[in-house]
Amino acid sequence: MNRRNFIRSAGTVTIGGMAVRGMGSPLLSALNNTIAEDRVLVIIQLFGGNDGLNTVIPTSAYSQLSSLRSQVLIPQNQVLPLSGLSGTGLHPAMTGMQALWNEGKLAVVQGVSYPDPNFSHFRATDIYETGANSDQILYSGWVGRYLNNEYPNYPVGYPNTDMPDPLAIRVGGGVGGGLMNMGVNMGVSINNTNDPLNLTGNIYMDPATPDCKGDKLSAIRTIQRQTDLYGNVIEAAASSTCAHSPLYPTNSTEAIRLAQSLKIVSQLICGGLKTKIYWVSMSGFDTHASQVNPGDHSIGTHANLLKALSDNIRAFQHDLQLMGLEDRVMGMTFSEFGRRITSNASYGTDHGSAQPMFLFGSQVLPGMLGTNPVIPSNTTSATNLAMQYDFRSVYASVLRDWFCLPQSAIDSVLLETYQPLNVINSAGCLSTDIREANQQAGVELLSAYPNPFVERTTLEYTTLGGPTMLQVFNEQGQLVRMVMNKVMAAGTYKVDVDLGDMHTGVYYARLQNGTNQQVRNLLKVR
Numbered sequence: 001m002n003r004r005n006f007i008r009s010a011g012t013v014t015i016g017g018m019a020v021r022g023m024g025s026p027l028l029s030a031l032n033n034t035i036a037e038d039r040v041l042v043i044i045q046l047f048g049g050n051d052g053l054n055t056v057i058p059t060s061a062y063s064q065l066s067s068l069r070s071q072v073l074i075p076q077n078q079v080l081p082l083s084g085l086s087g088t089g090l091h092p093a094m095t096g097m098q099a100l101w102n103e104g105k106l107a108v109v110q111g112v113s114y115p116d117p118n119f120s121h122f123r124a125t126d127i128y129e130t131g132a133n134s135d136q137i138l139y140s141g142w143v144g145r146y147l148n149n150e151y152p153n154y155p156v157g158y159p160n161t162d163m164p165d166p167l168a169i170r171v172g173g174g175v176g177g178g179l180m181n182m183g184v185n186m187g188v189s190i191n192n193t194n195d196p197l198n199l200t201g202n203i204y205m206d207p208a209t210p211d212c213k214g215d216k217l218s219a220i221r222t223i224q225r226q227t228d229l230y231g232n233v234i235e236a237a238a239s240s241t242c243a244h245s246p247l248y249p250t251n252s253t254e255a256i257r258l259a260q261s262l263k264i265v266s267q268l269i270c271g272g273l274k275t276k277i278y279w280v281s282m283s284g285f286d287t288h289a290s291q292v293n294p295g296d297h298s299i300g301t302h303a304n305l306l307k308a309l310s311d312n313i314r315a316f317q318h319d320l321q322l323m324g325l326e327d328r329v330m331g332m333t334f335s336e337f338g339r340r341i342t343s344n345a346s347y348g349t350d351h352g353s354a355q356p357m358f359l360f361g362s363q364v365l366p367g368m369l370g371t372n373p374v375i376p377s378n379t380t381s382a383t384n385l386a387m388q389y390d391f392r393s394v395y396a397s398v399l400r401d402w403f404c405l406p407q408s409a410i411d412s413v414l415l416e417t418y419q420p421l422n423v424i425n426s427a428g429c430l431s432t433d434i435r436e437a438n439q440q441a442g443v444e445l446l447s448a449y450p451n452p453f454v455e456r457t458t459l460e461y462t463t464l465g466g467p468t469m470l471q472v473f474n475e476q477g478q479l480v481r482m483v484m485n486k487v488m489a490a491g492t493y494k495v496d497v498d499l500g501d502m503h504t505g506v507y508y509a510r511l512q513n514g515t516n517q518q519v520r521n522l523l524k525v526r
């Protein structure tokens with residue numbers, strides 16, 4: 001078996017404590033501009049399904065939430081305010097991310113989901129990692145396809161002088177579906193994060209003894225190092241002298257694990273790796289029970305997780321600032337789904353749909369994109385939050401404004417056309433601004449009458465021109481009508497929507513026109 005086939009077929013090659021999966025691919029230097037080559041994306045995955053309503057808290061709807069989620073709701077006087085934004089705050093454990101907000105280094109995208117959401121952890125994770133539709137099975141990840149677009153000959157001829165480093169590095173877990181492309185792993189996995197500077201793990205921890213046993217150990221190490229295409233460059237980057245922030249938390253197991261992973265990431269970036277993607281994760285967000293302390297909802301399992309996440313993101317950003325790297329690096333968080341509006345009897349929440357996503361760094365356009373979630377007055381245990389933005393629109397924004405891909409390449413990576421959002425400073429790529437979306441926040445773009453209705457309602461909507469989509473979802477987040485999806489001239493229009501074949505209950509009409517979106521409640525009655 002030649003080296004190329006070996007790398008393609010190898011599941012995981014363990015070099016000491018470092019598991020390396022096959023990767024490599026050539027740089028299209030003619031197509032990549034200097035800014036795009038120099039930029040790094042750090043993805044933080046929150047396994048389990050994060051409760052968005054207790055993360056980014058809509059205090060404007062507090063009276064409704066106090067009756068619907070009395071078992072978990074944070075006391076209103078403890079919610080952290082966000083300067084310049086009324087009616088919305090952060091969980092009291094998230095002081096680190098509140099500080100980033102105040103520094104203009106945090107963006108929140110509200111109501112992120114997709115049509116017909118899946119509530120299985122495994123399937124929903126697969127959807128978010130691959131960028132699939134709910135009824136579609138993909139065998140490549142959205143990041144894997146992006147890397148293949150940039151390095152299409154991978155894994156032939158890598159590493160080389162133009163790209164001597166891994167394309168992506170997964171810290172603290174397997175490479176995963178998000179970094180796959182057509183059966184080939186586009187990243188390496190570093191599993192040992194016990195010491196952020198000891199990347200190669202236990203087989204390299206102790207020096208070889210001078211006896212025959214030591215000779216045999218040295219021989220094994222040499223063979224493993226030959227198998228590891230990227231171990232030398234990773235080890236060299238890790239050994240560089242870079243001072244870390246003193247802000248990394250040490251107060252919990254969750255915090256320490258994430259701190260170790262993010263220290264590795266900042267160390268490798270500081271050490272000069274050209275790696276474009278770093279992927280880390282946290283687990284524990286499946287909070288069906290004991291999400292909060294019954295006597296004090298501001299503490300408990302979820303609070304510990306959010307504190308670990310928030311403090312570490314703040315420390316990581318400080319790391320980048322100290323190293324002079326923060327303009328090159330942007331981070332984002334995601335979870336496989338959110339939680340239901342209502343709490344359960346076990347002081348927890350059950351699987352839901354829409355969730356907030358965070359983007360952080362000096363190059364994000366700070367603020368909140370979207371509005372506080374709509375809380376229907378007749379919410380039941382089955383009611384989900386309405387989708388405001390498709391998660392693939394967030395990915396499209398990263399590809400367009402961070403990695404400078406043209407629209408045709410974005411469509412190829414995401415397999416369909418999704419409207420990018422203005423959440424990233426696109427200097428050097430495109431000229432966009434979040435202010436335009438903010439200025440539209442108070443404008444009525446979508447209305448329905450009659451509402452409530454028996455069988456039919458008329459949707460009146462205003463588009464600023466360009467791609468315009470109008471959809472109707474049921475309260476479970478399932479798409480029941482694609483009313484319209486086309487390029488339109490600017491103007492105000494009306495469309496009749498027949499929902500006579502649908503059950504009575506809550507529905508959501510959703511309008512998206514570029515970054516601008518609005519959601520309106522619909523109520524079907526007898």
